[in-house]
Amino acid sequence: MSGSQTKNAALTTALAFHYQVLIGLDKCFSLEDGQSVWFEKDGDVSLISPDALASIQTEVKDYSSALSDHHENLWKTLKNWLAPEFDHAQYGILVLHTTQAFGTTSRLKDWNSQSAEQRLQVLKDIFAERTEVQLNDKKQSEIIRLQKTVMQDSSDHELMAVLAKVVLHVQSEDLDSLKKAYYNKLSGYIPHLNRQAFAEGLIGFIYEQANRDEWVIEKATFDQKREALTAKWGPTRFTIPDFINRDATEDEVDAYITELFAQKILEIEYEAVLPEAIGNWLELRNSLIEELNGYPQFRETVNGYREQWIRAFSAKYRMAIRKQGSSIEKSQDLYDQLISETPFGIDGYQNPDLVFRNGLIQDAMDDEKRKLKWKVEP
Numbered sequence: 001m002s003g004s005q006t007k008n009a010a011l012t013t014a015l016a017f018h019y020q021v022l023i024g025l026d027k028c029f030s031l032e033d034g035q036s037v038w039f040e041k042d043g044d045v046s047l048i049s050p051d052a053l054a055s056i057q058t059e060v061k062d063y064s065s066a067l068s069d070h071h072e073n074l075w076k077t078l079k080n081w082l083a084p085e086f087d088h089a090q091y092g093i094l095v096l097h098t099t100q101a102f103g104t105t106s107r108l109k110d111w112n113s114q115s116a117e118q119r120l121q122v123l124k125d126i127f128a129e130r131t132e133v134q135l136n137d138k139k140q141s142e143i144i145r146l147q148k149t150v151m152q153d154s155s156d157h158e159l160m161a162v163l164a165k166v167v168l169h170v171q172s173e174d175l176d177s178l179k180k181a182y183y184n185k186l187s188g189y190i191p192h193l194n195r196q197a198f199a200e201g202l203i204g205f206i207y208e209q210a211n212r213d214e215w216v217i218e219k220a221t222f223d224q225k226r227e228a229l230t231a232k233w234g235p236t237r238f239t240i241p242d243f244i245n246r247d248a249t250e251d252e253v254d255a256y257i258t259e260l261f262a263q264k265i266l267e268i269e270y271e272a273v274l275p276e277a278i279g280n281w282l283e284l285r286n287s288l289i290e291e292l293n294g295y296p297q298f299r300e301t302v303n304g305y306r307e308q309w310i311r312a313f314s315a316k317y318r319m320a321i322r323k324q325g326s327s328i329e330k331s332q333d334l335y336d337q338l339i340s341e342t343p344f345g346i347d348g349y350q351n352p353d354l355v356f357r358n359g360l361i362q363d364a365m366d367d368e369k370r371k372l373k374w375k376v377e378p
Contacts, residue, residue: 015062015175016062018175019060019062019174019175019178020039020044020045020060021039021203021206021207022175022178022179022182022203023044023045023058023060023097023178024037024039024045024206024217025182025202025203025206026178026182027045027047027056027058028206028217028219028222029185031047031217031219031222031223032049032219033219034049034050034219035047035048035049035050035054035219036048036216036217036218036219037216037217037222038214038215038216038217039210039215039216040215041214041215041216042057042086042087042090042091043057043058043059043080043086044058044059044060045057045058045060046058046091048090051092052089052090052091052092053092054092055090055091055092055093056091056092056093056094056095057081057088057090057091057093057094057095058095058096058097059077059080059094059095059096059097060097060098061073061077061096061097061098061099061100062098062099062174062175063098063099063100064099064100065100066100066101066102066103066104066106067098067100067101067102067103067106067108067168067170068103068105068106069103069105069106069107069108069126070126070143070147071100071103071143072142072143072146073096073098073100074096074108074168075143075146075147075150076146077096078150078162078166079146079149079150081094081162081166082149082150082153082154082158082159082162088161088162088165091165092165093165093167094162094165094166094167095166095167095169096166096167096168096169097169097172098168098169098170098172099171099172099173099174100170100171101170101171102170107122107125107126108122108168111166111168112167112168115164116160116161116163116164117160119160119163119164119166120156120159120160120163123150123151123159123163124151126147127147127151130144130147135148179199182199183195183199186198186199189230189234189235190230190233190234190235191233191234191235194233194234195233197233198229198230198233201225201229201232201233202225202226202229205222205225209221240298240301240349240353240356241287241298242353243283243284243287243353243355243356243359244283244355245279245354245355246279246283247275247276247278247279248274248275248276248278248279248282249275252278252279252282253274253275253278256278256281256282257274257278259278259281259366260365260366260367260368261277261281261362261363261365261366262274262277262278264365264372264373264374264375265277265335265374267373267374267375268328268331268332268335268374268375269328269332270331270332270335270374273335273339276358277358277362278362279355280355280358280359280361280362281359281362281363281366282359283355283356283359284302284355284356284359284360284362284363285359285363287356288302300348301346301348301349302360304346304347305346305349305352305357305360306360306363306364308344308346309357309360309361309364310364310370310372312344313338313361313364313372316334316337316338317334317376320333320334320376321376321377321378323376327375327376327377328375330376331374331375331376334374334376335374338361339358339361343356343357
């Protein structure tokens with residue numbers, strides 16, 4: 001049993017430390033020139049800037065319990081920031097970053113909108129709840145010792161100098177939510193399937209920067225690593241796929257003849273064009289399934305091209321209705337006209353392949369909601 005407890009305690013500590021690293025990583029993404037992120041310098045995570053007022057010291061805490069007036073998280077953090085060895089003048093902001101929400105009756109809820117004087121008064125009111133017996137008890141609890149250190153070992157002037165900089169960042173994302181948010185930030189420039197590898201590379205880089213003397217991430221070094229990982233795991237340069245101009249085999253025709261677009265061709269008694277039509281449709285479908293290394297541009301191009309073609313088709317269909325002759329002949333003429341004409345260009349695809357365009361035509365005909373058809377009838 002004791003072995004299990006030790007193992008779980010070590011795992012909890014490791015996860016808490018990893019949570020701290022992810023918070024630091026998040027700050028690395030917003031570094032400006034001359035800034036750097038430090039771990040375990042003056043506490044958990046420090047953003048150091050040439051301008052001390054822009055420097056931020058962050059204490060990172062992952063707790064499940066509420067942040068009440070007497071919770072050790074706040075008081076222990078204040079004790080550390082008031083310690084003689086901590087030079088708060090190096091920082092413009094001191095952040096307590098915690099997953100905790102305020103307790104329902106906590107007097108800390110308005111902290112971030114209060115002045116230093118008001119914050120000090122809140123702490124005094126909380127500390128005033130301690131009785132003389134509690135304060136003088138030789139077996140004091142840890143929280144009372146922390147409160148006594150904060151409220152009795154520093155002058156009001158010293159306290160307000162620190163309190164004026166303190167920000168309570170409550171209800172922060174937990175470890176799992178933080179990871180999810182981090183992956184979401186990669187959307188748009190790292191393909192979905194590559195995000196895990198990219199994240200592991202960048203997080204591993206953060207850990208590798210630690211040595212016996214310091215653990216610091218400079219902006220230039222971070223940017224260089226991020227760019228290298230983006231080049232490795234980002235999408236390849238967008239290119240339109242190659243399309244093979246082939247007729248469908250007899251087996252393929254048999255397999256797909258029941259598709260809606262094929263039935264619309266049979267409706268105009270034009271079975272002879274089915275091998276070509278099904279072959280083009282399969283080529284387009286296969287290109288969409290491949291997803292082009294996760295790049296969304298091709299699918300967006302297909303959608304845009306489809307909309308333009310449908311508008312053009314609708315106009316030509318109306319023209320065909322006005323012509324004299326049999327319905328079947330007019331329908332087959334309309335089919336041949338649209339399948340054989342030179343494809344128009346679209347932004348991102350100026351010279352579309354004929355197979356692409358014709359496959360897209362069949363794909364549009366296959367859409368039940370569109371209610372498109374080849375058969376020309378009033």
